[in-house]
Amino acid sequence: MAEFLIRRVAISIVTLIVISVIVFTGVRMIPGDPARVMAGTDADAAGLEEIRAKYGLNDPIPVQYARWAALALQGDLGRSIRTRDPVMATVAKKLPITVELACLSVLIALALAIPAGVLAAVRRNTMWDVLASGASLCGVSIPNFWLGIMLILFFAVRLGWLPASGFVPLWESPLGNLQRMVMPAFVLGTALAAVLMRQTRNSMIGVLGADYIRTAYSKGLAGRAVIFRHAIRNSLIPVVTILGLQAGALMSGAVVTEQIFVVPGFGRLIVEAVFTRDYPVVQGVVLITASSYVLINLLVDVSYSLLDPRIRIGGAP
Amino acid sequence: MSATVDALRTPGVAAPTGLLHRGWRRVLRRPASLVGGAVVLAFVAMALGAPWIARVDPAAADWKQIRKAPSVAHPFGTDDLGRDNFARVVWGSRVSMQAGVFSIVLAISIGVPLGLVAGYYRGALDQIVMRLTDAWLAFPFLILAIGLVTIMGPSLTNATVAIGLGATPTYIRLTRGLVLATAAEDYVHGARALGAGDARLMARHILPNIFSSLLVQATVSVPIAIIAEAVLSFLGLGVQPPTPSWGTMLNAAQQFLESAPWMAWWPGLAIFVLALSFNLAGDGLRDLLDPKDY
Numbered sequence: 001m002a003e004f005l006i007r008r009v010a011i012s013i014v015t016l017i018v019i020s021v022i023v024f025t026g027v028r029m030i031p032g033d034p035a036r037v038m039a040g041t042d043a044d045a046a047g048l049e050e051i052r053a054k055y056g057l058n059d060p061i062p063v064q065y066a067r068w069a070a071l072a073l074q075g076d077l078g079r080s081i082r083t084r085d086p087v088m089a090t091v092a093k094k095l096p097i098t099v100e101l102a103c104l105s106v107l108i109a110l111a112l113a114i115p116a117g118v119l120a121a122v123r124r125n126t127m128w129d130v131l132a133s134g135a136s137l138c139g140v141s142i143p144n145f146w147l148g149i150m151l152i153l154f155f156a157v158r159l160g161w162l163p164a165s166g167f168v169p170l171w172e173s174p175l176g177n178l179q180r181m182v183m184p185a186f187v188l189g190t191a192l193a194a195v196l197m198r199q200t201r202n203s204m205i206g207v208l209g210a211d212y213i214r215t216a217y218s219k220g221l222a223g224r225a226v227i228f229r230h231a232i233r234n235s236l237i238p239v240v241t242i243l244g245l246q247a248g249a250l251m252s253g254a255v256v257t258e259q260i261f262v263v264p265g266f267g268r269l270i271v272e273a274v275f276t277r278d279y280p281v282v283q284g285v286v287l288i289t290a291s292s293y294v295l296i297n298l299l300v301d302v303s304y305s306l307l308d309p310r311i312r313i314g315g316a317p
Numbered sequence: 318m319s320a321t322v323d324a325l326r327t328p329g330v331a332a333p334t335g336l337l338h339r340g341w342r343r344v345l346r347r348p349a350s351l352v353g354g355a356v357v358l359a360f361v362a363m364a365l366g367a368p369w370i371a372r373v374d375p376a377a378a379d380w381k382q383i384r385k386a387p388s389v390a391h392p393f394g395t396d397d398l399g400r401d402n403f404a405r406v407v408w409g410s411r412v413s414m415q416a417g418v419f420s421i422v423l424a425i426s427i428g429v430p431l432g433l434v435a436g437y438y439r440g441a442l443d444q445i446v447m448r449l450t451d452a453w454l455a456f457p458f459l460i461l462a463i464g465l466v467t468i469m470g471p472s473l474t475n476a477t478v479a480i481g482l483g484a485t486p487t488y489i490r491l492t493r494g495l496v497l498a499t500a501a502e503d504y505v506h507g508a509r510a511l512g513a514g515d516a517r518l519m520a521r522h523i524l525p526n527i528f529s530s531l532l533v534q535a536t537v538s539v540p541i542a543i544i545a546e547a548v549l550s551f552l553g554l555g556v557q558p559p560t561p562s563w564g565t566m567l568n569a570a571q572q573f574l575e576s577a578p579w580m581a582w583w584p585g586l587a588i589f590v591l592a593l594s595f596n597l598a599g600d601g602l603r604d605l606l607d608p609k610d611y
Binding site for chain 2: 011014015016018019022026029030137138140141142143145146149150152153157164248249251252253255256259260270271274275277279282285286289290291293294
């Protein structure tokens with residue numbers, strides 16, 4: 001167990017180092033003077049010199065990287081060119097909004113995917129299976145930004161039931177917040193639901209063929225009890241892993257969804273930063289997103305191995 | 318010696334007609350996949366034949382025809398500059414096909430050789446490639462594409478490259494996994510014992526046997542790439558106006574949802590139908606090529 005944990009953490013640390021090198025190199029690949037890139041086009045000579053001194057841009061590249069990484073580890077990702085606010089503070093302000101959106105969409109996805117996946121597996125090769133699999137295929141194929149536009153068209157423009165866009169903080173008006181978050185969360189949730197439904201169906205089919213399920217049936221347990229007490233619990237383990245791996249897709253989805261529904265979250269921040277050429281913000285957001293992905297998957301793997309001893313015996317890939 | 322190596326049949330390269338026949342019969346049992354394949358071919362024909370299908374110039378603005386509802390003259394209506402939406406959807410298929418196919422060709426041409434070498438030689442090289450791949454995979458697809466487009470500047474070519482680079486780690490992982498399994502097969506050991514070199518083993522014995530799995534993955538990746546291009550163009554990071562693209566059309570449509578909802582219907586529907594058809598065709602192809610069933 002300890003060996004597995006050490007190995008898994010070591011791989012994550014190496015991955016994080018490689019990520020930081022990629023992000024560091026990426027910003028330096030932008031044509032032009034890096035000090036000018038970081039300070040913005042309107043910075044004067046003194047401002048440029050200050051940036052050069054702070055980031056040691058006259059030093060050799062490995063020294064520059066070490067200094068940048070040390071600052072990043074302390075949470076200093078520089079300042080936004082546009083607002084002059086520290087990147088970390090900007091991210092800290094925007095992140096909770098995206099996290100709320102992501103949590104709601106995961107809830108919607110699970111509520112759609114698990115019953116549909118279980119039903120498709122239990123009633124395999126029936127109309128239910130075809131319907132659920134068809135819906136999942138449509139969910140994977142539908143561009144989420146178009147789905148968002150269509151929902152606005154129908155529920156906001158045509159029926160007038162929901163506000164088309166905008167954001168109200170949860171603590172100011174929980175109802176107003178939910179009214180504005182339900183459409184973006186649904187859009188983000190459908191793509192995830194499609195993937196999770198397929199996984200639930202496949203893993204449930206695998207579990208239903210297992211010996212212990214046959215044993216449960218043969219000792220006289222009712223069909224419903226076997227499915228709810230034995231099969232679902234075991235078939236959901238791989239679904240949790242997929243959920244971790246989908247964290248990245250959720251982030252990508254949030255970028256577009258927040259853009260359509262004008263939700264001032266993390267995803268909208270990166271698009272705004274790209275258009276205003278606010279490189280420190282782009283760099284910070286990309287670094288934080290990739291690092292979170294690694295950490296989320298480390299957590300998923302570790303908790304997964306704690307739950308299921310078979311995984312540690314197999315060792316990490 | 319090389320003649321002997323040549324004489325070693327590589328299973329799966331030229332499947333006996335019986336298998337092909339059985340596979341074809343299985344595809345026929347899945348009409349949805351056949352329809353999907355036919356629709357994909359129709360889109361290819363539309364992309365190639367755009368100048369003949371849409372007689373109107375997709376970039377020609379007509380100030381007297383601004384935001385007109387669908388009619389006989391303009392079956393898909395007109396946009397905010399009075400341009401014909403039908404012509405723009407037809408021409409937009411070129412952009413989508415180009416970005417979808419070329420980005421995945423790029424991902425395959427980088428990912429497959431890297432995965433092949435990593436899986437074949439293993440050891441330190443494998444570790445380096447895989448740690449790089451892990452880091453690469455940690456960047457969400459769209460965030461990586463946005464980052465790359467920021468560095469390279471927005472254009473169709475750069476969006477295609479960015480999507481291709483975003484899809485590459487999947488191919489490295491997949492190829493490596495397939496190579497690890499295939500390299501342990503008896504026929505690979507046999508070919509090595511007969512004196513085949515590394516390059517020959519990889520090119521003649523391993524690659525042909527993992528080809529079908531890579532092809533199936535490609536049919537899954539192309540629709541994702543098509544949607545990714547539309548997203549980048551929608552965000553203003555892909556195709557630049559006035560070139561017609563489904564993503565930029567949806568971007569413009571968003572501002573006129575109340576007065577001209579048809580502007581949003583067609584480009585989105587086109588992306589959805591094309592992606593769905595690719596996925597359906599891919600499912601059929603997986604059935605046809607899945608060696609487990611033979």
